[in-house]
Amino acid sequence: ITKEKTQFLAMSITAAWSALCAGSHHNRVRACDSYGCGGFNSRSHRGMDIVCGDYGIVNAPFSGNLGGPVGRATYFFVFDPSLFIYLSSVHCVKIFSIRPYVYFGSVVQGEAMGYVLPLQERFSGITSHLELQMCDGSDPSPFI
Numbered sequence: 001i002t003k004e005k006t007q008f009l010a011m012s013i014t015a016a017w018s019a020l021c022a023g024s025h026h027n028r029v030r031a032c033d034s035y036g037c038g039g040f041n042s043r044s045h046r047g048m049d050i051v052c053g054d055y056g057i058v059n060a061p062f063s064g065n066l067g068g069p070v071g072r073a074t075y076f077f078v079f080d081p082s083l084f085i086y087l088s089s090v091h092c093v094k095i096f097s098i099r100p101y102v103y104f105g106s107v108v109q110g111e112a113m114g115y116v117l118p119l120q121e122r123f124s125g126i127t128s129h130l131e132l133q134m135c136d137g138s139d140p141s142p143f144i
Contacts, residue, residue: 021051021052065105067104096132098117
């Protein structure tokens with residue numbers, strides 16, 4: 001890896017991400033509602049919830065490569081689809097509660113990646129959101 005590429009990756013990792021939800025100008029963390037709170041480490045929550053409306057378009061927060069699907073059983077869905085976006089071989093983020101258009105390939109910052117799954121259909125009154133998790137379990141707040 002060249003020095004220039006290393007510097008570019010370092011700048012990409014420390015730079016703030018663009019808004020995930022189409023129509024938003026910034027990423028807003030979900031406040032507490034009757035179903036919990038969206039901040040990092042609230043109730044052993046190792047991610048951060050970003051407010052997005054049901055079926056809202058989700059844009060790539062940064063340019064990178066989609067690393068494929070991961071899944072988990074949650075109280076929201078039997079299988080909660082998600083996708084990885086890799087920044088480098090060390091840093092990556094998982095985005096949950098999204099129905100991606102594709103699971104593999106590269107994305108450009110701001111490109112539509114999929115849409116938010118409908119939380120309101122199952123949990124009336126919950127603040128609709130995406131969940132972001134850094135693959136290494138670290139706090140994504142500095143990038144939001």
